[in-house]
Amino acid sequence: MTIWMRIVWIAVLPIVALLISVFFMGLSRKVIARVQRRYGPPIYQPVIDLVKLFTQHSNISHGMIFDMGLIIALAGSLVTLLFIPVGGIHPLSSSGDLLVLIYLMLISPIGVALSAGASGNPNASIGISRKLTLALGYEVPFLLVLLTVMTQGGTTSLVSFVQGQSTSILSWGLFRFPLSAIAMFLILPVMLGIRPFDIAGAPQEIASGPQVEFGGKYLALASIEHGLHLFIVIALFVDLFLGGAANLGTFFLKMLLVFLIGVFIGAVYPRFRIDQALKYCWKWPTLFALLGLILVMIIGS
Amino acid sequence: MDRADIKKALKDPHKWGEKYSLWATYFCTGCGIMEIPPVLTARWDAERFGVKPMATPRQSNLFLITGYVSIKTLRAIILSYEQMPDPKYTVAFGSCPIDGGLYHTSYNTVNHLDRYLPIDGWIAGCMPRPEAIFIAVTKLWKMIDGEMVDGYKRYRENIDYYRRNQERVLGKEFIDSIPASTMVKP
Amino acid sequence: MREETLKQDIEKRYDGSSVSLQRHQRIIVSLPKDSVFSLIAYMKEEGFGHLSFITCVDWINEDEFELVYHLASYQDGIHAMVKTRIDRADPTYLSLVPLFENAQTYEREIHEMFGVRFVGNDRLIPFLLTNWQEMPPMRKDFDTEAYAERMFEHE
Numbered sequence: 001m002t003i004w005m006r007i008v009w010i011a012v013l014p015i016v017a018l019l020i021s022v023f024f025m026g027l028s029r030k031v032i033a034r035v036q037r038r039y040g041p042p043i044y045q046p047v048i049d050l051v052k053l054f055t056q057h058s059n060i061s062h063g064m065i066f067d068m069g070l071i072i073a074l075a076g077s078l079v080t081l082l083f084i085p086v087g088g089i090h091p092l093s094s095s096g097d098l099l100v101l102i103y104l105m106l107i108s109p110i111g112v113a114l115s116a117g118a119s120g121n122p123n124a125s126i127g128i129s130r131k132l133t134l135a136l137g138y139e140v141p142f143l144l145v146l147l148t149v150m151t152q153g154g155t156t157s158l159v160s161f162v163q164g165q166s167t168s169i170l171s172w173g174l175f176r177f178p179l180s181a182i183a184m185f186l187i188l189p190v191m192l193g194i195r196p197f198d199i200a201g202a203p204q205e206i207a208s209g210p211q212v213e214f215g216g217k218y219l220a221l222a223s224i225e226h227g228l229h230l231f232i233v234i235a236l237f238v239d240l241f242l243g244g245a246a247n248l249g250t251f252f253l254k255m256l257l258v259f260l261i262g263v264f265i266g267a268v269y270p271r272f273r274i275d276q277a278l279k280y281c282w283k284w285p286t287l288f289a290l291l292g293l294i295l296v297m298i299i300g301s
Numbered sequence: 302m303d304r305a306d307i308k309k310a311l312k313d314p315h316k317w318g319e320k321y322s323l324w325a326t327y328f329c330t331g332c333g334i335m336e337i338p339p340v341l342t343a344r345w346d347a348e349r350f351g352v353k354p355m356a357t358p359r360q361s362n363l364f365l366i367t368g369y370v371s372i373k374t375l376r377a378i379i380l381s382y383e384q385m386p387d388p389k390y391t392v393a394f395g396s397c398p399i400d401g402g403l404y405h406t407s408y409n410t411v412n413h414l415d416r417y418l419p420i421d422g423w424i425a426g427c428m429p430r431p432e433a434i435f436i437a438v439t440k441l442w443k444m445i446d447g448e449m450v451d452g453y454k455r456y457r458e459n460i461d462y463y464r465r466n467q468e469r470v471l472g473k474e475f476i477d478s479i480p481a482s483t484m485v486k487p
Numbered sequence: 488m489r490e491e492t493l494k495q496d497i498e499k500r501y502d503g504s505s506v507s508l509q510r511h512q513r514i515i516v517s518l519p520k521d522s523v524f525s526l527i528a529y530m531k532e533e534g535f536g537h538l539s540f541i542t543c544v545d546w547i548n549e550d551e552f553e554l555v556y557h558l559a560s561y562q563d564g565i566h567a568m569v570k571t572r573i574d575r576a577d578p579t580y581l582s583l584v585p586l587f588e589n590a591q592t593y594e595r596e597i598h599e600m601f602g603v604r605f606v607g608n609d610r611l612i613p614f615l616l617t618n619w620q621e622m623p624p625m626r627k628d629f630d631t632e633a634y635a636e637r638m639f640e641h642e
Contacts, residue, residue, distance in 0.1 A: 029348070038346035042304065045322070045351065052318030056362065057387045203356035215359035215386045372617040401639070406632040408624050409616070412639040470638065472618035 009091040014078050014228075016086070020252065021227030022046045028194075028263045035267040046227075050220050058216035062119050066213075069114030070221050076107025077228040083158070084235045087248035090159050097158040098146055101236070108229060109135055112222070116210035127209020130274050131200035137281035138190040141183050144289035148180045149173070149240055152296045162244035173241035179292030181241045186285040188258070190277065191233045193226070194266035199274050234258050302439075319388065320351075320442045324361040327354040328381055331368025333395045333428040345431040350438050358384045366420070368428070369397035369410045375417060376471060380479065382418060389453050390445075392422045392437060399423055416466045419452035489563045490514055493533070501526055512565045520554075520571045524581055527556060527569060531586060535560045535567060538583070541593035543601045547627040550575045552603060556583070573603070582607035600625040 026043040033040020061067060082092040083101055109131055116124035153161045165171050174181045190197045201209040214222050238244065238254045245251035272280070303309055310317040329337070340347050341354055355361040358381040370378065382391070393414060396402035401412035414420060421444070424437045444450045456463060468476045494506040497516060504518035504526070518526060527535075539557040546553055556569040573580055582605035583590035594605040599614050602623040613619070622629055 033346070033348060036343050038343040039349045040346070041348050041351060048304075048318055048322045048351065051314050052322040052362070055315045055318055060359075060384075203354075207356040208360070211360070212357050213359055219360055373615075376617065401635075406635050408621075408629075408631045408634050408638075412635065416641070466641070469641070470618070475618070 006091045009089050010082060013086065013089060013091065014081060016248070017081050017228060017231045018224065020255070021224075021231045022050070024230060024256075024259055025223075025227055028259070028266075031260065031263050032267040035264065046223070050223065053216055053220035053223070056216035058218065060215075062213065065118040066115050067218075069111050069116075069118060070214075070218055070225070071111075072114065073108040073111025074221055074225045074228075076104060076111055077225050077232065080104040080107070080232050081228060084232060085159050085162050085239055085244060086235055087245055087251040089248070093157065093159045095155075095157045098150060098156045101158070102143070102146065105232070106135070108225060112210050112225075115214075115218075116212075119213035121212050123207045123212045124210050126206050127200055127202075127212070130206075131210065133274055134190060134193075134197065134199060134277060134281075137278045138187045140282060141187050141285040141289040142191070144286065144293055145180045145184045145240075148177055148289065148293045148296050151293070151300060152177060158239060162239050165243040166246070169243070172243040174243075177292050177296055179288045179295065183285040183288035183292065184237060184241065186288070187281060188233070188237060189262060189265060190281055192230055192262055194262055196266075196269040196272045197277055198266075199271060199277055202271060230259075231255075234262075302442075316445060319362070320445050322351045323363040323390070323438070323441070324353050324355045325363040325365050326358045326361040326381060326385070327356060328358070328364070328378070330366050330370060330374055330378070331395075331397065333368030333397075336394070336428045336431065336434070337365070337367060340431045340434050345435070347435075347438075350435065352438060358382070359386065361385060362389045364389065364391045366391065366393045366398055366414065366418075368395050369402065369404050370414055371409050372411070372470060375411060375467075376475060378418065379467060379471075383479070387453050388450075390421045390441060390450055391419060391452055392424065392441065393420045394424050394426070394429055394434070396425060396427050399425070402427060411470060417463060417470065419456045419463075421450045421452045490565065493565075493567075496533075497526070497529075500529070512563070513567075514565060515568045515570065517570045520573055520580070523554075523556070523569060523571050524583070524586075527558070527583065528586055530558055530567065530569075533560075534562045535565075537561065538587040538590055538593075539566075541583070541590060541597060543597045543603060543625075545575075545601065545625065545627045546572075547575070552578050552601060554580065554597075554603075578603040580605055584608050599623065602626065 023043070025046045026041075029045060030040045030043050080101065083097055083104065084090075085093060113128045113132065116128045149161065150156050153164060155161060165173060169175075189195070193200060201211055206212075211219065211222055234255045235251075237258055238251065242254050242258070245254060304317075304321050327337075337354075339345055341352075347353075352363070358364075362385060364378075364382055364385065366378070382389070393399070397404060397410065398414035398420065401407075401410065404410040405412060411417060422437060422441055424433055426433055429437075441450070464476060490508050490512070493514060494508065497504055497506050501518055501522045504516060504522070507515045509515055516526070535558040537559040539559050542555040542557070544553040544555065551572045552575050553570055553572050558567045558569065559565070560567070578601070580603060582594055584594070584607055591608055591610055594603075594608050595611055595614050597603050598605060598608075598611045599616060600623055605611065616624070621634065624631065624634075
């Protein structure tokens with residue numbers, strides 16, 4: 001695409017992602033409420049929440065790092081977004097996508113960690129240590145899955161990988177390497193931070209962890225960052241295993257399907273402890289991912 | 302409930318956000334806190350009104366005083382109230398914050414809470430039922446529309462009066478130790 | 488029965504004591520204050536290993552405080568109350584902390600609420616009351632209504 005089209009899409013894609021993630025957040029609250037046999041808020045409730053949070057007067061700041069950490073996290077999420085093909089739109093992708101993604105996806109936890117550390121609240125430190133431990137947990141099977149994908153496809157470019165899946169439904173990643181798909185699906189709740197893995201921001205245990213000192217505009221930015229992270233992970237899953245999509249509508253429907261399955265799981269489970277979550281991540285998902293990698297290497301050679 | 306009234310929302314989005322997204326600090330003050338879990342769970346669902354319980358005062362804008370306030374609790378309530386961002390609303394449940402209620406002659410509970418903290422609304426009862434709590438929430442919406450809730454502004458303007466009363470009950474040492482940065486000008 | 492043997496043993500060893508069997512598995516021991524420490528040590532050897540609570544009662548007309556020690560025995564399932572009277576004008580007593588360490592908190596509360604000093608308890612610091620400058624509030628001559636009127640009815 002021409003340079004002007006790229007610039008337009010770079011400006012428009014974050015807005016599209018923001019709208020979709022706000023819709024997903026509202027939908028998750030409504031679905032969880034209906035599963036729990038009550039009515040629940042309307043689907044546009046996150047819009048009301050964000051309007052309220054942006055118009056509140058924040059009455060305290062803990063210094064410059066507190067402000068900048070959150071902005072770094074948000075910037076990291078926005079940049080990561082531009083590397084994932086959404087429908088047919090991929091403004092910034094080139095030949096080393098998957099490797100760039102692995103590094104960029106770590107910026108947002110580190111940004112939130114900076115903010116939480118600068119706030120000086122012990123609850124925030126506990127929450128951040130849990131969040132980074134959880135990241136350590138899901139990075140192992142996640143990297144193995146990405147290695148499998150790169151070996152099988154012979155490429156590190158996400159766009160050519162998506163195009164390789166477009167021949168028929170049987171060329172989807174789901175059917176080409178099913179073991180890796182199962183491993184990635186098992187760690188999807190861990191990466192999204194939904195129950196039973198919402199250990200990092202547990203309101204009842206550690207007073208919402210890293211977000212304990214956020215109020216007003218900070219909380220609004222943190223919610224937006226959480227929504228964008230949701231969007232990135234689900235979009236990556238759809239691109240790798242469900243064939244991507246040629247246009248935005250089909251892509252959105254596939255994302256909705258994956259998200260709804262995640263929400264249904266999250267609505268009924270209680271929370272794990274951090275050691276149980278680590279044991280979970282390093283047992284079956286890692287095993288499946290490793291087996292998938294070995295299978296792909298045997299078949300490939 | 303005119304939550305879906307787009308024209309009204311666009312005319313004053315600030316008020317629209319304040320009304321339909323009241324996040325309550327989950328601070329369990331007295332014996333009346335037993336009425337809050339039924340309000341929040343599936344039978345009398347408070348989330349459809351936009352009311353969510355939040356874990357810290359920094360994230361919330363509604364403070365519920367449920368029941369009697371003992372001197373030790375008053376210390377924590379003052380510190381939590383001052384950490385909440387503006388604009389914030391306080392609702393007092395039960396007859397104990399109004400005039401002492403059941404504990405009127407007790408040596409350890411305050412009798413008139415609005416001399417120590419600005420209160421925007423009272424709900425009578427010992428304890429009020431969840432239906433009464435929801436009527437109070439809808440009444441709070443009407444008051445926000447009519448600009449009748451300015452408890453936080455009153456607190457800022459009459460801070461000397463409130464501090465004098467607080468010092469009478471809590472002692473000079475504690476009042477001097479409250480961090481001044483929480484009372485930052487808006 | 489276990490309660491009968493306990494009653495006979497205690498009444499034989501400690502003169503001035505009187506044991507009443509209130510009902511099955513409930514005994515009440517009353518004795519003068521000088522023998523309480525050794526009685527509780529003896530009962531601890533007899534299987535009463537749990538000090539449940541220490542209460543204080545204000546007998547203002549007789550000018551005495553009554554201390555009640557609640558002991559429980561897990562093996563026999565017996566709850567024993569050991570009652571003793573101390574002087575109200577200058578209430579001082581021996582602390583039970585060398586026998587049961589959890590007596591420290593119960594004696595701290597009695598010190599704050601009644602004003603009884605326990606010799607041997609080094610943690611008699613303020614506990615429940617905040618910014619308190621009056622007499623101990625659980626005594627019967629403390630007028631709580633007048634205090635509430637004075638302290639909380641103001642402008």
